[in-house]
Each structure stands twice: as C-alpha cells, then as structure tokens.
Amino acid sequence: MRVSSYLLPTLKEVPSDAVVSSHVLMLRAGMIRKLASGVYNYLPLALRTIRKIEKIIREEMEAAGAQELLMPFVQPAEIWQESGRWDYYGLELLRFQDRKGAGFCLGPTHEEVITHIVRNEISSYKQLPLNLFQIQSKFRDEIRPRFGLMRGREFIMKDGYSFDISKEAAIKSYEIMNQAYHRVFTRCGLSFRAVEAETGAIGGSLSHEFQVLAQNGEDSILSCSCCDYAANIEKAQCLMPDEKSASVELDHFKALEEVLTPGKKSIEDVAEFLRIEKNRLIKTLIFTADSLPVAALIRGDHDLAEAKFKSLLACNELLPADEKVIEQVTGGPVGFSGPLGMKSDIPLWVDFSVRPMMDAVIGANKKDTHLWHVYPSRDFSEKMEYADLRAARKDENCPRCLKGRYEMFQGIEVGQIFYLGTKYSEPMNAFVLDESGKKRPMVMGCYGIGVTRTMAAAIEQSHDDKGIIWPMSIAPFQVILCPVGNDDLVNQAAEELYQELKERKVEVLLDDRNERPGVKFNDADLIGIPIRLVIGKRTLAENRVEVKLRWQSESFFVDREKIGDDLVALIQANHG
Ligand code: ATP
Ligand code: MG
Numbered sequence: 001m002r003v004s005s006y007l008l009p010t011l012k013e014v015p016s017d018a019v020v021s022s023h024v025l026m027l028r029a030g031m032i033r034k035l036a037s038g039v040y041n042y043l044p045l046a047l048r049t050i051r052k053i054e055k056i057i058r059e060e061m062e063a064a065g066a067q068e069l070l071m072p073f074v075q076p077a078e079i080w081q082e083s084g085r086w087d088y089y090g091l092e093l094l095r096f097q098d099r100k101g102a103g104f105c106l107g108p109t110h111e112e113v114i115t116h117i118v119r120n121e122i123s124s125y126k127q128l129p130l131n132l133f134q135i136q137s138k139f140r141d142e143i144r145p146r147f148g149l150m151r152g153r154e155f156i157m158k159d160g161y162s163f164d165i166s167k168e169a170a171i172k173s174y175e176i177m178n179q180a181y182h183r184v185f186t187r188c189g190l191s192f193r194a195v196e197a198e199t200g201a202i203g204g205s206l207s208h209e210f211q212v213l214a215q216n217g218e219d220s221i222l223s224c225s226c227c228d229y230a231a232n233i234e235k236a237q238c239l240m241p242d243e244k245s246a247s248v249e250l251d252h253f254k255a256l257e258e259v260l261t262p263g264k265k266s267i268e269d270v271a272e273f274l275r276i277e278k279n280r281l282i283k284t285l286i287f288t289a290d291s292l293p294v295a296a297l298i299r300g301d302h303d304l305a306e307a308k309f310k311s312l313l314a315c316n317e318l319l320p321a322d323e324k325v326i327e328q329v330t331g332g333p334v335g336f337s338g339p340l341g342m343k344s345d346i347p348l349w350v351d352f353s354v355r356p357m358m359d360a361v362i363g364a365n366k367k368d369t370h371l372w373h374v375y376p377s378r379d380f381s382e383k384m385e386y387a388d389l390r391a392a393r394k395d396e397n398c399p400r401c402l403k404g405r406y407e408m409f410q411g412i413e414v415g416q417i418f419y420l421g422t423k424y425s426e427p428m429n430a431f432v433l434d435e436s437g438k439k440r441p442m443v444m445g446c447y448g449i450g451v452t453r454t455m456a457a458a459i460e461q462s463h464d465d466k467g468i469i470w471p472m473s474i475a476p477f478q479v480i481l482c483p484v485g486n487d488d489l490v491n492q493a494a495e496e497l498y499q500e501l502k503e504r505k506v507e508v509l510l511d512d513r514n515e516r517p518g519v520k521f522n523d524a525d526l527i528g529i530p531i532r533l534v535i536g537k538r539t540l541a542e543n544r545v546e547v548k549l550r551w552q553s554e555s556f557f558v559d560r561e562k563i564g565d566d567l568v569a570l571i572q573a574n575h576g
Contacts, residue, residue: 001477003511003523007044010523020216022459023148025468029527038145038153045527046455048476050156053451054135056187056473057158064180066131066160071113073137077103079112082428088290088316092140106139111424111446114161118442119430125165128432128442129173133160135451149456150218150412156451163442165434167421170443174206174419177447181210181415184449189471189575190458193411195221196231198307199418206419210449211411212457219411222392226404234307236392236406239399241353254359254373262368265335267300270370274361277301281361282354282374284337286326286346289315293329297339297350298390299357305391309349312387330365338363338371339384350380351389412457415449459528468528469550472576477509479567480529484517484536494535497545497563504564506571525550531570533563 009030018024026032031046042050058068077095080086086093086103094106107113114132122130138157145153162173178194185192190212197209209232211221223230231237264270271278281300286293287309294313298304310318326334331343339348342365354360360374394408424430425441434440455474462469472478479501483494494510501508509529511520517534524532534546534555545563548555558566 001509003509004513006509008523008527009043010526018148020147020150020460021463022150022216022456025459025463025526025528026148026456029468031527032149036153038142038151040149040152040154042452045476049455049458049470049474050451052474052476053188053454054156054158057135057184057449057451060180060184060187061133061158061160064131064176065129066133066162066180068134069117069132070134070136071107071110071117073107073139075105075107075110075113077105079116079428080105083112083115083424084427085112090317092142094139094141107136108138108140109157109446109448110134110159111161111420111444112428115424115428115430115444118161118163119425119428122163122430122442123432125432125434125440129162129164129169131160131162131173131177133158133447147216147218147456149452150460152452155453158447158449158451160447162445162447163425163430164445165432165440165443167443170419170421170445171206174417174445177417177445178208181417181447181449185210185212185414185454187473187575188454188458189473190414190454190461192414193221193223193230193409195223195411196229196235197416198232198235198311208417209411209413210415211409212414212454212461213409214412214457214460215410216460217410217412219413221409221411222394222406223409224398224401224404225407227398227401229398229400233391233408234305236305237399238352238388238390238392239397239402240388241356253375253378256371256373256379258364258366259361259370259372260368261336261370264368264370270361271300274370274372276361280357280359282338282357282376284339284363286321286329286337287318288321288325289313289318291317292346293321293325293344294347295329295337295339295342295349296389297348297354297384299351299353302351302353302390304351304389308387308391309389312349312389330363332363332365332369333367336363336366336369338365340371340374340379341365348384349389350376350384350386352386353390355386412453412460413450414454414457415447417447418445420444420446463528466522467526470528470530472530472571472574475507475528475530475576477507477529478571478576479506479508479531479533480511480524480527481508481533481535482511482517482520482524484520484534486514487537490535490537490540493540497533497535497560500564501567504568506564506567530574530576531567 011028015027032040135158164170192212194208197207199207220233222236264273278300285296329344330337361372364371398404422441431439483490498510532548543560544557
C-alpha cells in the first residue's frame with residue numbers, strides 16, 4: 001500500500017471530545033471517525049487491525065473445536081419472550097417494529113438465536129458437544145457511550161456458545177474456551193489477567209473475565225499477592241470477620257436507646273454528631289429487586305457490592321428504592337432507616353462484618369432519630385440473613401489462601417466466558433435424548449470477545465507521547481518504508497525494496513508522499529507501525545537501510561542485500 005493513495009487522514013491536533021489515549025490516537029491516526037454517539041466508521045487502517053484480531057480468534061476457536069456460523073443482526077421479539085429476557089433486558093436492548101407491527105431488536109448478544117438454531121437441528125446426545133461462534137457487529141444502547149471504541153453502542157464481538165449433555169461435559173467445554181482465550185490474548189501481544197467475575201445480564205453461575213491491565217481501565221481488579229485468586233472488585237470475596245467479640249457476655253451490653261439526630265441523615269453527619277467512628281454505624285440501604293423492596297445492612301465505613309447483592313437475590317433488576325417506597329416500607333423518612341421496627345416485613349440481608357459489631361448505631365425509622373447501643377448478636381432477629389455483601393478493598397487479607405493481601409489493578413474487560421447451565425435451554429425447550437433415551441435440557445456456556453475493544457485496549461496498554469506502539473501480531477502493517485530527500489534514485493531504490501518486501505509477504509506501507517522527513521516520521525510514529533525503514537541519499541550510497549523499531553529509541557543500519565531476510569526474521573521473532 002502507498003500512503004499517497006491510502007485513506008489515512010492523520011490529525012495533528014488532539015480532538016476535543018476524546019479523553020482516553022486510545023480514542024485520541026485512533027482519531028489522530030486516521031483509524032476511526034464518529035458517525036453518531038457510540039457509532040464509528042472503521043477506516044482502512046483500523047480494519048486491518050480488526051481483521052488481524054479476528055484471524056487470531058478464528059484460528060484459536062477452530063483449533064479448540066469450535067465452528068463458525070453467522071446469525072442475523074436483527075432478531076425477532078418472540079425468541080426473547082420465550083427466554084424471558086424481552087421484558088427485563090432494559091433500555092440497552094434497541095427494540096423496534098417492522099411495517100406490520102411485529103417486534104424486533106438489534107442483537108446485543110445471541111443466546112436466544114443460537115438456542116433456537118440448536119433446538120431445531122440437534123436431537124441426540126451423539127451430536128454433542130457442539131461449539132458454535134460468529135464474529136459480528138452487536139448493538140447495545142449503552143446509557144453512556146464513551147471512550148471511543150472502548151464503550152460504543154455498535155461494536156464488533158466474537159460470540160460463541162457451547163452445548164453439552166451434562167454439567168461435567170459443559171465445564172470441560174468452558175475450560176477449553178478458557179485456555180483458548182488465554183492463547184488469543186497472548187497472541188494479540190497483550191498483558192492480561194483472567195479474573196473471577198459476576199455474571200450480570202447474561203446469567204449463569206461460573207464466569208471469568210479477561211482483563212487487559214491498563215491505567216485507564218474502567219474495571220477494578222483485586223488479586224492476591226500470594227495465591228492465584230483474582231476477581232473483579234464487583235465479585236471479590238471478603239474474608240469472614242473474626243467473630244470472637246460477639247460472644248462476650250450479653251449482660252455487659254448497654255440497653256438499646258433512642259437518640260435524637262436532628263437533620264443528620266448521612267453516615268458522615270451522624271458519626272460527627274454522635275462523635276463516633278463511621279465503623280460504629282450500620283447503614284440500611286433499601287432497594288427494589290424486580291420491584292419488591294429488600295434491604296442490605298452494611299457497616300458505615302464499607303461499601304455495598306451491588307453486583308454481589310444482585311446475584312445473591314438472583315434478581316434481574318436491582319434499583320435503589322425511591323423516597324415513597326422507603327417511607328412506605330420503613331414508616332420513617334429517608335436517612336433514618338433501620339432494621340428494627342420497620343413498618344413492612346421485608347427481607348433484610350446483613351453483611352458478615354455487621355454481626356460482631358458492638359454498641360452500634362442504626363436508623364430508628366422515625367424522623368430525626370437513631371437507635372444506639374445496638375448489638376446485632378443480641379438485637380437482630382433470626383429472620384435476618386447474613387451474607388458477603390460488601391466490596392472488598394485493597395490490602396485486605398485474601399479469603400482463599402489467608403496469607404496474601406489484595407493488590408488492586410485497573411483493567412479493561414476484553415472478553416468474558418460464562419457457564420450458563422440450562423438457563424436458556426430449559427425455557428426455550430432445547431432438549432436432546434440422552435443415552436437411555438431420556439429427554440434432557442442441553443447444558444450451555446457462552447463466550448464473548450470484544451474485537452474493537454481489544455484493539456482499543458492494545459493501544460491503551462502500548463503507546464507513548466508520539467503515538468501508538470502496535471504489537472507486531474495485530475499491527476495494521478509490519479513495516480513502513482520511508483524514502484527521504486525527494487530524490488529520483490532514492491525513490492527508485494525504495495520502490496524496488498517495496499516490491500521485494502511485498503513478494504516476501506511482508507506487510508509494508510510505502511510513504512511515497514512528497515513530504516519532509518519529519519512529517520513522514522511523525523506519521524509513522526503516530527500510526528505505530530513496528531518497523532520503520534528509511535532510505536536516503538547517504539544510506540543509498542552506502543548500500544544500507546536505516547531500521548528503527550517503534551519500541552526502541554535508537555535506529556541501526558542493515559546492508560541492502562540482507563534487509564529482506566533480516567526483516568522476515570525480526571517479524572517472526574516478534575510473533576508477527
Ligand atoms: P461491560 O461490563 O464492559 O459493559 P459486558 O460484561 O456487558 O461489558 P459482555 O456481555 O460480557 O459485556 O460482552 C462480551 C465482550 O464484548 C466484553 O468483554 C467486551 O469486550 C465487549 N463489549 C461489551 N460491551 C461493549 C461496548 N459497549 N463497546 C465495546 N465492546 C463491548
Ligand atoms: Mg462482560
């Protein structure tokens with residue numbers, strides 16, 4: 001490819017609406033252009049990288065026994081009604097009607113469609129295991145599309161689905177995909193970690209996310225300094241508190257008492273007013289889970305891990321209750337809720353770390369009033385259930401090995417795998433006959449990789465102030481060849497080398513523009529091509545070529561006769 005005729009609209013200025021590096025650099029490198037909020041055109045340079053990531057994915061999926069198919073982007077409402085997701089998927093699902101008034105949506109994911117295919121085509125355990133995948137655009141009407149391709153509304157995803165006869169077989173399929181995902185991201189040249197994850201809207205019970213480590217990552221990951229436990233902070237377990245203190249003689253406890261706290265609603269205000277530490281307070285958070293009120297009790301200095309609470313309740317939607325609901329349920333105004341003497345009998349879930357608290361403070365469900373001298377072990381009813389509800393923190397002890405401490409990383413989720421069980425096969429009637437002729441629901445797994453997000457994550461992880469530094473395996477071109485000095489002989493020599501490299505299947509971009517060297521070099525750095533070759537009058541006279549690797553600061557010289565062999569070796573050595 002020649003730069004003079006290639007659609008490569010690089011920009012000098014930093015676009016004003018871009019904040020993260022990958023977004024800025026993809027715009028500046030002429031890779032993407034916005035068409036609508038969260039909807040982007042992929043220009044030729046970006047598409048080359050996308051195709052490379054896709055190729056790696058295809059090779060690894062096929063090596064792991066998966067088969068590629070292609071499902072429609074437009075999906076009928078009926079199958080979503082069958083799975084039960086039409087009503088609760090929420091506003092991310094872009095729904096519309098055709099001219100006859102039939103309901104449709106743009107596919108945000110394809111569990112329903114694939115289950116529909118497989119239930120019609122597969123009837124016996126002998127046809128299992130089956131693993132199918134596709135690479136396609138997805139649409140999710142994200143509430144806040146941002147950071148360019150990182151969180152778009154339309155984006156390219158590889159989604160795969162496995163079908164097995166039993167749980168054991170399905171876990172095996174899951175493990176095979178887990179290994180394949182490790183190979184995909186390793187081959188993409190990324191530094192990543194697989195971490196335990198919550199299952200969210202897709203559902204199921206076992207899940208790992210593949211997180212690319214990057215400062216700008218939206219996700220926080222906690223990982224043990226000693227063992228290999230690592231989890232998204234949404235999911236990371238907390239060590240059970242030491243409960244010895246709770247068994248102190250009950251007679252020493254003070255009697256429960258009301259205390260006036262006029263206008264003091266927040267944890268900070270109450271703690272300051274009563275001159276106690278925040279960890280002596282218990283906050284009572286009221287939510288609606290699929291429209292039913294429920295409360296979570298957390299120590300004042302802790303945060304609720306909403307995703308943990310949601311998966312504990314196994315609900316589809318968990319929302320903070322509004323003022324009206326809070327008043328109805330508790331009998332008191334917002335800011336004074338507590339677990340004792342509520343007006344309605346709602347489920348009360350208490351975090352483990354609340355149980356050993358001594359002489360604590362809770363809301364009294366009454367205006368301007370709290371209760372103090374609360375001892376959960378004495379005062380909380382049997383009906384309250386204890387669970388791990390709070391968000392774990394950096395430096396806390398690891399709950400698995402008990403030796404290490406949590407370290408925190410920021411990550412970009414580029415892939416996620418789920419063990420689904422029969423969440424879709426049962427409601428959608430995807431059954432097969434087993435060995436004994438009995439009908440059984442197929443046991444499923446699903447596996448996603450954000451192709452366009454992976455491209456963005458690679459840039460987040462590898463760039464400098466001049467531009468992108470592509471890993472060789474996903475670089476749009478491996479080599480950029482820059483003749484400098486605007487000299488006929490130089491241009492001719494560059495042309496010859498260009499042809500030679502093309503013949504050797506090196507992916508080379510020839511910067512044949514009549515531009516100053518500085519302009520060419522800046523663009524080469526910006527678009528991040530791993531190897532830059534320079535031919536000028538002097539190097540030509542010396543029968544040499546200057547080689548500069550994008551990730552190194554110094555260049556070096558190679559004899560003209562040797563350059564082809566050396567480049568091929570260099571590309572291979574860098575996993576190109
Ligand atoms: P997130 O938590 O970031 O919203 P998700 O967990 O909803 O993502 P999955 O359903 O697991 O996403 O989708 C599989 C993969 O698709 C993700 O790991 C991610 O790489 C990619 N992906 C999801 N949403 C987006 C988006 N809005 N823009 C770009 N890529 C996305
Ligand atoms: Mg996910």
